Amino acid sequence: MTTLDRDVVIIGAGPSGLTAAYELRKAGKTVAVLEARDRVGGRTWTQDMDGATIEIGGQWISPDQTGLYSLIEELGIETFERHKEGASVYLAEDGTRTVYSGEDFPVGESTVAEMNRLIAEMDRLTTEVNPDAPWEHPQAEELDKISFHHWLRNISGDEVACNNVGLFIAGGMLTKPAHTFSALQALLMSASAGSFSNLVDEDFILDRRIVGTMQGVSIALAERLGEDVFLNNPVLKLDWSDAGVTAHGADVSVNAKKVIVAVPPNLYSRISYNPPLPRRQHVTHQHQSMGLVIKVHAVYETPFWREEGLSGTCFGPSAIVQEVYDNTYHGESTGTLVGFISDTQADAMFALDEAARKEAILKGIAGFLGDKALDPEVFYLSDFAAEEWTRGAYATSYDLGGLFRFGPDQNKNVGPIYFSSSDLAGEGYQHVDGAVRMGRRTAARIVAAVDGTEHDMDYDGVVSKFGTLAALDA
Numbered sequence: 001m002t003t004l005d006r007d008v009v010i011i012g013a014g015p016s017g018l019t020a021a022y023e024l025r026k027a028g029k030t031v032a033v034l035e036a037r038d039r040v041g042g043r044t045w046t047q048d049m050d051g052a053t054i055e056i057g058g059q060w061i062s063p064d065q066t067g068l069y070s071l072i073e074e075l076g077i078e079t080f081e082r083h084k085e086g087a088s089v090y091l092a093e094d095g096t097r098t099v100y101s102g103e104d105f106p107v108g109e110s111t112v113a114e115m116n117r118l119i120a121e122m123d124r125l126t127t128e129v130n131p132d133a134p135w136e137h138p139q140a141e142e143l144d145k146i147s148f149h150h151w152l153r154n155i156s157g158d159e160v161a162c163n164n165v166g167l168f169i170a171g172g173m174l175t176k177p178a179h180t181f182s183a184l185q186a187l188l189m190s191a192s193a194g195s196f197s198n199l200v201d202e203d204f205i206l207d208r209r210i211v212g213t214m215q216g217v218s219i220a221l222a223e224r225l226g227e228d229v230f231l232n233n234p235v236l237k238l239d240w241s242d243a244g245v246t247a248h249g250a251d252v253s254v255n256a257k258k259v260i261v262a263v264p265p266n267l268y269s270r271i272s273y274n275p276p277l278p279r280r281q282h283v284t285h286q287h288q289s290m291g292l293v294i295k296v297h298a299v300y301e302t303p304f305w306r307e308e309g310l311s312g313t314c315f316g317p318s319a320i321v322q323e324v325y326d327n328t329y330h331g332e333s334t335g336t337l338v339g340f341i342s343d344t345q346a347d348a349m350f351a352l353d354e355a356a357r358k359e360a361i362l363k364g365i366a367g368f369l370g371d372k373a374l375d376p377e378v379f380y381l382s383d384f385a386a387e388e389w390t391r392g393a394y395a396t397s398y399d400l401g402g403l404f405r406f407g408p409d410q411n412k413n414v415g416p417i418y419f420s421s422s423d424l425a426g427e428g429y430q431h432v433d434g435a436v437r438m439g440r441r442t443a444a445r446i447v448a449a450v451d452g453t454e455h456d457m458d459y460d461g462v463v464s465k466f467g468t469l470a471a472l473d474a
């Protein structure tokens with residue numbers, strides 16, 4: 001067992017923990033990052049499969065994600081545009097397939113009008129919500145008492161419109177059925193992206209990808225931190241007092257003034273705190289749970305759908321695979337499709353054996369893009385729910401009433417213990433951008449606490465407080 005002394009120990013080498021460690025190092029603090037897995041990146045992870053680059057976890061970046069944009073600029077990392085040209089495909093509840101162009105689903109005039117009315121109502125409310133403190137909205141308590149499913153149906157009698165608008169947040173983002181989270185949680189999701197219109201616009205929210213992949217951002221940060229990142233070191237025990245902490249990894253223990261727990265909230269209780277955390281944290285942490293989504297990749301010899309004038313973008317709110325996109329990586333001649341199977345549809349798929357699951361999913365994709373989709377060269381399901389150090393996807397959200405009741409305390413430190421993850425972010429919530437913003441904000445809070453200086457609680461983490469790469473070498 002190696003014992004180290006550092007200013008700050010960081011638990012978790014995902015984008016949030018690594019950004020925090022990088023910021024602290026630039027601020028002249030000593031750090032050690034203890035990571036459970038044998039790799040960095042957490043919920044961002046890339047593998048080469050028969051020559052195709054597959055991003056198993058987080059990958060897209062949207063124009064409002066300025067925290068992540070400023071970090072990649074600092075690291076010299078570039079982006080490329082997702083393939084968007086061509087028509088989209090919509091699969092209605094009765095199985096009718098329609099090829100369409102433009103922003104509106106091909107669902108009949110009155111439903112289009114109703115969807116646009118619901119989207120406008122969400123946009124109006126979103127302008128009133130501060131993503132950093134949604135619980136401060138004047139109707140927050142009321143909005144947190146009602147499920148998003150029922151809230152939509154209270155203001156609209158059009159079932160198809162409610163289902164389609166609900167899908168953007170439910171299957172599409174929180175990856176939970178719309179009856180399991182509140183209207184306030186849905187508003188936090190849209191406020192985190194600037195507006196509900198941004199969220200429902202796939203060309204905005206899934207705008208670009210990272211050259212070198214999203215995990216590459218974490219790898220670049222870890223390279224800057226060098227020997228201060230310790231893999232295969234799950235922290236299962238944390239001793240703490242006002243004087244400092246000791247984090248116990250598998251073969252490294254770190255004594256430090258402060259600790260950043262940069263793991264998703266559903267895993268906080270994986271660590272045994274000595275003494276135990278206060279009652280408030282014990283209860284709060286039990287109300288944040290992971291969603292469930294299967295991200296499926298299918299790689300073909302060529303992007304055959306492009307030859308047919310299709311973009312590869314497909315929506316089927318009632319289908320097994322609810323969304324499909326062209327996910328061909330920059331510079332590759334093969335064609336890659338990515339699809340998403342969310343919440344109860346994912347349960348149904350995991351109940352099947354492997355061969356039946358593959359057949360059902362490929363049939364689902366072929367329902368949008370034709371029989372050529374049935375025979376991919378590579379077929380891969382990402383299964384973060386089966387991973388001990390994540391246990392779901394994409395991220396955590398509160399149960400009904402939890403955001404209003406517990407949200408105000410979620411970012412408070414407990415003595416020397418600070419929490420940082422995309423799941424606690426306002427802007428960039430559930431996204432790598434939020435992980436970066438939280439990493440920067442937490443690092444800045446700790447620097448102020450250690451140095452005894454004033455901290456600006458409104459600092460948003462969009463721009464680093466501690467200079468650029470040069471500060472690291474200084």
Ligand SMILES: Cc1cc2nc3c(=O)[nH]c(=O)nc-3n(C[C@H](O)[C@H](O)[C@H](O)COP(=O)(O)OP(=O)(O)OC[C@H]3O[C@@H](n4cnc5c(N)ncnc54)[C@H](O)[C@@H]3O)c2cc1C
Binds near residue numbers: 016
């Ligand atoms: C399938 C999928 C698709 C996604 N798509 C997108 C997307 O397109 N765009 C986007 O911006 N975001 C996307 N996301 C979300 C994004 O990946 C996350 O928001 C982001 O990775 C969160 O970063 P984080 O550092 O907060 O947490 P994580 O990435 O989860 O990192 C936490 C780290 O802590 C480690 N850890 C856990 N417990 C311990 C312990 N006890 N001791 C030591 N280490 C521990 C974990 O191994 C992990 O490395 C997606 C996520 C998934 C799963």
